Amino acid sequence: MYKIETHLHTTYISHCGWLGAQAIxxxxxxxxxxxxxxxxxxxRECFDYAEIDLTTPGSKTEDFLLGYRRLKREAERYGIRVYEGAELRFDESDNDYLLYGFHHALLADPDAVMRGGLERFVPAYRADGALLVQAHPFRKKCSPAPAAWLDGIEVLNLNPRHDSRNDLALEYAQANRLIMTSGSDCHRPGDEAKGGILSDTLPEDSFAFAQLLRSGKYSLIKP
Structure with a gap:
């Protein structure tokens, strides 16, 4: 069985991330x-932190993927695969959404994406073929999005500094027949390798990883 982490942050882009590529x-x-x-x-807070200027022309996706690229280079020495993902927050709320299997054009204009909100983003991500999973929907200041706008729910968020009320997330996912994921939500030393999924197959790339989640052919890593 292959262990795969689904939710992780780096110090390069996430202002709350403490860990660099080698440590991770x-x-x-x-x-x-x-x-x-x-x-x-x-x-917006993280784009400011990473000094990515959203007012200049051109795609910002490559700048945003700096953490992914650094981990990918470091991981080659260890034989670990690294997939592209994102945790989106729109201007309209404090909800967070994990995005998997996207093409770079989908996230090219962060200002437009964040201003547009979730409802406007739904047809865009579905046309792109991406997968959207709401992270920790019952954490303080968060609320579950309409199930029709989502592919899945993170039913096990194992960050030790938050009460994500995973039991409610599981109930919501089951009631709405949504994809279910587990993730470490790794930010700091001690957060690593708490969650994720177990699979008999190891996806080649980010798109295959999203397809694995769609297939349901995996189990959740639990505490």
Whole structure:
């Protein structure tokens, strides 16, 4: 069985992330993980922190994926696969959404994406073929989005500093027949390798990883 992390942040883009590429990869290699999906925060605070100017022309996706690229380079020494992901927050609320299997054009204009809100983003991400999973929907200041706008729910968020009320997330996912995921929500030392999924197959890339989640052919890593 392959261990795969679904929810992880780096210090390069996420202002709340403390860990660099070497520390992350060493910890996950020691814990026996075969792959990691980097889901750095895609919100205004983090773009400011990373000094990504949203007012200039051109796609911002490559700048946003700095953490992914650094982890990918470091991971080559350990034989760990690294997938592209993102944790989106729109201007309208404090909700967070994990995005998997997207093409770069989908996130090229962060200002438009964040101003547009979730409802406007739904047809765009579905036309792109991406997968959207709401992270920790019952955490303080968060609320579950309409199930019809989502593909899945993070039913096990294992960050030790938050009460994500995972029991309510599980109930919501089951009631609405949504994809279910588990994730470490790794930010700091001690957060590593708490959650994720177990799979008999190891996806080749980010798009295959999203397809694995759609298939349901995996189990959740639990505490």
């Amino acid at each position: 990869i060493k910890a996950y290699a020691a814990a026996g993980y075969a792959a990691i999906c980097v889901t750095d925060h895609y919100n």
